Amino acid sequence: MSKVYQPQDKFFKKAKEQGYRARSAFKLQAIQDRFHLISPGDHVLDLGAAPGSFLQLVEKLVGSKGLAVGIDLKPIEDLKKPNIKTIVGDILDDAIYQQLGIDQFDVITSDLAPSTSGVKSVDAGRSFQLNEQVLNVAEKYLKLGGHVVMKAFPGAEHQQLLKKAKGMFKNIKTFKPEAVRKSSREEYVIGIERIA
Numbered sequence: 001m002s003k004v005y006q007p008q009d010k011f012f013k014k015a016k017e018q019g020y021r022a023r024s025a026f027k028l029q030a031i032q033d034r035f036h037l038i039s040p041g042d043h044v045l046d047l048g049a050a051p052g053s054f055l056q057l058v059e060k061l062v063g064s065k066g067l068a069v070g071i072d073l074k075p076i077e078d079l080k081k082p083n084i085k086t087i088v089g090d091i092l093d094d095a096i097y098q099q100l101g102i103d104q105f106d107v108i109t110s111d112l113a114p115s116t117s118g119v120k121s122v123d124a125g126r127s128f129q130l131n132e133q134v135l136n137v138a139e140k141y142l143k144l145g146g147h148v149v150m151k152a153f154p155g156a157e158h159q160q161l162l163k164k165a166k167g168m169f170k171n172i173k174t175f176k177p178e179a180v181r182k183s184s185r186e187e188y189v190i191g192i193e194r195i196a
């Protein structure tokens with residue numbers, strides 16, 4: 001049996017069975033299982049949140065005393081949970097953050113994926129630009145001691161991103177969850193305990 005990519009792989013099926021809107025939930029679940037970043041009662045900001053599977057998982061992890069706020073260019077169909085709030089907009093637009101309703105988060109997650117050109121270096125550059133903004137947002141809206149999770153497609157500027165993150169967090173880890181397709185260059189950069 002060939003090992004070529006099957007669109008309906010095991011994580012796609014698992015997402016359907018468990019009511020998640022996307023298989024990405026299992027990427028965040030693997031990060032949570034390894035690093036234990038999100039706790040009950042936390043306020044979590046999710047950048048690039050549509051269709052909402054990270055938010056579905058975060059909502060369960062933070063519980064009724066916590067809050068999950070998601071921002072995306074695309075509207076997110078109502079998740080019908082009182083502790084989830086969604087905002088439609090561009091994370092690069094500073095005005096969008098006036099709608100957060102809270103000014104300090106315990107955790108910021110980003111599964112942002114730029115629109116792809118198919119040219120690896122161009123796509124990696126766009127991902128870098130988004131992640132630079134994730135760190136700018138963390139500088140403004142992440143509590144000291146808080147954590148960040150961001151999806152990266154490492155390219156020429158990746159070391160620059162890691163260098164900036166190293167100056168902000170006690171520990172930086174990179175992690176490729178099993179749910180990331182083997183053929184993808186995607187990985188997650190995790191900043192643990194904001195120090196600056």
Ligand SMILES: C[S@@+](CC[C@H](N)C(=O)[O-])C[C@H]1O[C@@H](n2cnc3c(N)ncnc32)[C@H](O)[C@@H]1O
Nearest residue numbers: 024048050051052053054072073090091111113
């Ligand atoms: C892989 S999807 C996120 C999946 C999501 N984590 C989930 O679990 O359902 C990436 C998202 O990033 C969003 N995105 C890309 N660039 C953006 C930007 N500048 N501002 C806001 N959202 C953006 C896209 O619209 C897309 O919905």
